[in-house]
Each structure stands twice: as C-alpha cells, then as structure tokens.
Amino acid sequence: MTKSLPAAAAAGRAIGNETGVTFPDATTILNVEEYGSAFPQDVTTGFPKQNGQSLSYWLQQVRCDPLLDHRSTPKLPKESDTVVIGSGITGTLVTKHHLETWPDKSVVVLEAREFCSGATGRNAGHCKPDQWRHFAKYEKAFGPEQALKIQQNEKDTWAALVAYVQENKVDCDLWVGDTLDVPLDEEVADMAKTIFENYQKAGGKTDHIRVAQDPAEAAKISRIKSAKACYSWKASTLQPWKLTAHIMRENLEKGANLQTYTCARSVKADGTSKRRWIVQTDRGDIACDTIVYASNAYTSALDPSFKGLISPKPHMCNKVIPPRTWSGTKALQNSYGVLLPGGGLFSINPRCTADGAIMFGGSNPGQKELDRWVEQHPEQGVDDSFAKLESVTKHVREFVEAEFEGWKDVPSGPGEGFDYSWSGIIALSADGVPFVGELPEPGKWICAGHHGHGMARIFTAAPGLVKLMNGEPWSATGLPDVYQLTEERVQKLRKASQAAKVAIV
Numbered sequence: 225m226t227k228s229l230p231a232a233a234a235a236g237r238a239i240g241n242e243t244g245v246t247f248p249d250a251t252t253i254l255n256v257e258e259y260g261s262a263f264p265q266d267v268t269t270g271f272p273k274q275n276g277q278s279l280s281y282w283l284q285q286v287r288c289d290p291l292l293d294h295r296s297t298p299k300l301p302k303e304s305d306t307v308v309i310g311s312g313i314t315g316t317l318v319t320k321h322h323l324e325t326w327p328d329k330s331v332v333v334l335e336a337r338e339f340c341s342g343a344t345g346r347n348a349g350h351c352k353p354d355q356w357r358h359f360a361k362y363e364k365a366f367g368p369e370q371a372l373k374i375q376q377n378e379k380d381t382w383a384a385l386v387a388y389v390q391e392n393k394v395d396c397d398l399w400v401g402d403t404l405d406v407p408l409d410e411e412v413a414d415m416a417k418t419i420f421e422n423y424q425k426a427g428g429k430t431d432h433i434r435v436a437q438d439p440a441e442a443a444k445i446s447r448i449k450s451a452k453a454c455y456s457w458k459a460s461t462l463q464p465w466k467l468t469a470h471i472m473r474e475n476l477e478k479g480a481n482l483q484t485y486t487c488a489r490s491v492k493a494d495g496t497s498k499r500r501w502i503v504q505t506d507r508g509d510i511a512c513d514t515i516v517y518a519s520n521a522y523t524s525a526l527d528p529s530f531k532g533l534i535s536p537k538p539h540m541c542n543k544v545i546p547p548r549t550w551s552g553t554k555a556l557q558n559s560y561g562v563l564l565p566g567g568g569l570f571s572i573n574p575r576c577t578a579d580g581a582i583m584f585g586g587s588n589p590g591q592k593e594l595d596r597w598v599e600q601h602p603e604q605g606v607d608d609s610f611a612k613l614e615s616v617t618k619h620v621r622e623f624v625e626a627e628f629e630g631w632k633d634v635p636s637g638p639g640e641g642f643d644y645s646w647s648g649i650i651a652l653s654a655d656g657v658p659f660v661g662e663l664p665e666p667g668k669w670i671c672a673g674h675h676g677h678g679m680a681r682i683f684t685a686a687p688g689l690v691k692l693m694n695g696e697p698w699s700a701t702g703l704p705d706v707y708q709l710t711e712e713r714v715q716k717l718r719k720a721s722q723a724a725k726v727a728i729v
C-alpha cells in the first residue's frame with residue numbers, strides 16, 4: 225500500500241504548481257525539484273535580454289573563444305531547409321542529429337546572444353538523473369508506469385551524455401561518481417524513506433542505490449553533520465558550455481551555419497516563395513521548410529501558443545572557493561542534493577576533477593525572495609542580470625558553516641569564500657516535463673520547457689525529436705509518453721491553469 229498524498233495532489237492538478245510533496249500527517253515538505261518555484265500565472269515573458277546580463281562562471285572561463293560570437297557567413301542566409309532557434313544544448317544536439325539524419329539538408333542555427341549563453345551556459349553543471357525522489361510527484365500526476373519511465377529515461381540520458389563525452393574525449397571537466405541525497409531533518413528523512421519504499425513497491429529499480437538510514441553513518445558518508453540518511457548513486461558534473469561548444473564545432477565542420485547575435489522575432493507563413501515559413505530576425509528574414517524551437521524559457525515570446533505552458537523564471541547559482549580546511553585531500557569528493565527542512569534543496573557540484581570550486585544551485589531558500597520580487601516586477605521574468613544576490617548567498621554560507629565541520633576553523637583569506645553568484649532563466653513547464661513534438665502547423669517542431677532539469681533530459685529528448693521529424697513514431701524516441709506535445713495535453717493544462725496571462729514585452 226503506498227502512503228497517500230494530500231487531496232490537492234491526489235486530485236491530479238497541474239503539478240507545475242506543486243513545489244514539493246507533503247504528507248497529511250507531516251508538517252514538512254520534501255522538495256523534489258531542483259528549484260522551489262511554483263509555475264507563475266502572471267509572468268511577463270520576452271526575448272533574451274540583450275544587455276547587462278550576468279556572466280556565469282562557465283562563460284567567464286571562455287572569453288577568448290571565437291565561438292562566442294561566431295557567424296558562419298557574414299550575412300544571414302536568405303533560406304535554409306531547417307532553422308533551429310537557440311544554441312543551448314537542445315539546439316546544438318538537434319543540429320547534430322539533423323546533420324547525421326540528413327547530411328545534404330542545410331541547417332541554420334539562430335542565437336539571440338553569445339553562443340550557448342542561455343540556461344545551458346549558466347546552470348549548476350550537474351547531470352543528476354533522479355532515481356527515486358520525484359517518484360511520488362510523477363506517480364500522482366501521470367501514474368506509476370510513466371513515473372518509472374521518467375526515472376529510467378533520466379538514467380539513460382545521463383549514460384548517453386557520459387558515453388558521448390568519453391568516446392569523443394570532450395574536454396569539459398566531466399566527473400562521474402557518487403551523488404548523495406541527504407535529508408537534513410527527521411521529518412524530511414521519513415518522507416524520503418516513504419517515497420523510496422513506494423518507488424520500490426511500484427517496481428522501481430534500486431539495486432544501484434546505496435542507502436544509509438542510520439544518521440551517524442549518513443553523516444560519516446556525506447560529511448554533513450545533521451545528515452539523517454544518505455542515498456547514493458552515479459551521476460556527473462561537467463562544464464556545460466564546453467560540452468555544448470564541442471558538439472557545435474563538430475556541427476560547423478559538417479556544414480551547419482551558426483548565426484550568433486541574431487534574435488528571431490517572429491515566424492510567419494511564406495506566401496511568396498517555395499518555402500513554408502519565414503523567420504523574421506533583427507538582421508533580415510530567412511525562409512525555411514522546418515523550424516525547431518530550441519528556445520526553452522523564451523519560447524512563448526516567439527510563439528504565443530506556449531503562453532501559460534512554458535514560463536521563464538530567474539534563478540541563481542553560487543560559486544564558492546572552499547577554505548584550506550576543505551581543500552586538497554579534504555576537498556569534497558561527491559555531488560549532492562541536500563534536502564532541507566521547509567522544502568529547500570541545495571544541489572552541490574564540487575568540480576572534483578577540475579578546479580575544486582563548489583557550485584551551489586537548486587532551490588536555495590533565499591530564491592523565494594527573488595521569486596517574490598519577480599512577482600512584483602513581472603516584467604523582469606527574463607532578466608538574467610542578477611549577480612551576487614545576498615539573499616541567496618546567505619543560505620549557502622549558513623549551510624556550509626553549520627554543516628561542514630571545520631569550515632570556519634581558519635580565518636578565510638582573499639580569494640577564498642563566497643566568491644560570486646549569477647543568474648539564468650529556467651523554463652518552467654506547466655506540468656513539470658518538457659514539450660517534445662510537432663506543433664499543429666506542419667514543419668514547426670519543439671523541444672523545450674525542461675523545467676530546470678535539462679541536463680538529465682536533453683541528451684535523449686533532442687535525438688528523439690529528430691526521429692519524429694524523420695517520420696518515425698513516438699515509440700521510436702524511447703521517451704516517456706508524457707513528454708509528447710499533444711493537443712490533449714495542452715487542453716488539459718489550459719483548463720488546469722485557467723487563462724494564460726503571460727504578456728510579452
């Protein structure tokens with residue numbers, strides 16, 4: 225018998241509005257997402273911000289890379305078989321599989337700003353396949369079969385990413401090792417245990433997950449003082465810009481045309497030439513037969529039919545340089561999901577095979593302050609200029625000082641500590657999973673709305689989309705059915721969220 229969830233969740237309402245899992249007999253929330261934001265009903269979307277955006281650590285590391293402002297041809301081509309909008313990991317992988325599927329077809333990639341300067345170039349660098357934590361939420365929303373399929377797909381996606389990096393010897397600081405999920409109080413630990421057990425009862429595979437329910441053992445494994453349990457399995461961290469750049473450079477060698485600093489402003493039917501569509505950009509028009517929206521958080525600015533389905537949300541990441549007491553042989557050796565009381569979650573990437581700078585992402589409790597501010601300033605929905613946000617950094621500081629033994633033992637010197645934080649725009653999906661498939665208008669395709677978790681989704685979702693573009697059935701993609709863009713799904717979500725109120729600036 226699985227433990228029951230509260231009425232709202234049981235009623236199956238749009239799960240993007242649920243920020244976590246609660247049980248009727250507990251006061252706490254287990255936040256199962258990588259962030260703690262509800263799907264916003266009144267948010268202003270827009271095109272990628274053209275000036276003043278913050279620079280992530282990843283983008284700071286590649287300032288002299290000519291790919292940043294690459295244009296394969298000085299002028300925007302007048303036409304192309306396919307136009308891919310967006311040069312993040314989705315657009316770059318769609319282009320790769322497009323070139324492999326149709327070597328003779330032309331493909332132009334439009335990028336509004338620098339190459340890969342959206343969420344992919346700004347994330348926490350964690351490719352962590354969820355292996356049980358989201359189960360309760362997905363089970364209620366989609367049923368146990370789909371919930372299990374989602375978790376299997378995340379594992380397959382992680383494996384595909386690691387295989388690609390290793391086979392192609394991609395220089396992107398890949399780390400493969402044990403990721404630890406660590407509940408920090410007893411109530412959160414109880415809830416995690418129930419979800420884990422329910423996942424097992426539903427047939428979820430757990431052989432590869434090592435579980436410590438004894439707090440002393442959990443604290444020893446995780447090195448987190450208040451750990452109440454510890455779940456560990458394989459995951460990865462990496463430098464996401466460098467991975468995406470490697471794939472894009474191969475695309476360019478195979479003939480793709482990349483046009484950075486080229487914002488697509490609208491799409492209209494081409495009534496005059498032999499092509500189906502015209503994409504209007506700041507640098508002129510480009511005609512094509514096929515369009516792929518790989519524009520993630522910004523999709524509804526370009527195509528208003530996604531208003532209320534995909535919404536942008538500013539989100540922060542922190543970079544911390546550990547003190548001498550947590551460096552060298554004492555440096556962190558694992559990545560983490562720290563499950564905090566009250567629904568927060570720290571995602572921790574300590575870059576163990578690179579420079580040891582520690583990236584903190586996830587639903588930092590301080591993120592709520594930013595969320596409230598954005599609610600009052602809905603026009604800032606796509607503003608990624610936030611940096612060094614103390615409301616977020618203070619929670620990281622309090623956590624490491626309280627939980628990492630000896631962190632404060634030596635006074636920190638210049639160059640150590642809470643170095644920098646930056647922002648990016650997450651693409652919240654109204655039901656928490658991406659939209660993959662063809663729009664009602666033939667020749668328009670989408671792979672977007674990755675809900676803050678794209679690194680564990682896109683390495684299978686993007687090739688899956690190209691299979692669909694090639695006329696193959698959904699089953700050939702191997703993706704969970706609930707990722708498919710269908711009229712039925714859209715209608716259900718529209719009813720759940722009532723009228724879409726997203727405005728465009």
Ligand SMILES: Cc1cc2nc3c(=O)[nH]c(=O)nc-3n(C[C@H](O)[C@H](O)[C@H](O)COP(=O)(O)OP(=O)(O)OC[C@H]3O[C@@H](n4cnc5c(N)ncnc54)[C@H](O)[C@@H]3O)c2cc1C
Nearest residue numbers: 310312313314336342343344347348488520648677678679
């Ligand atoms: C701060 C932060 C931390 C995160 N941490 C993690 C993490 O640790 N692990 C994880 O799995 N996921 C994480 N995510 C989510 C993850 O980064 C995304 O799901 C993933 O990168 C999405 O990739 P994408 O290519 O679909 O979108 P993006 O990388 O956002 O790419 C979309 C691109 O399209 C371009 N574009 C949009 N509109 C237009 C237009 N009209 N014309 C031209 N170009 C356009 C944008 O400029 C952008 O470059 C995080 C996200 C953020 C913001």
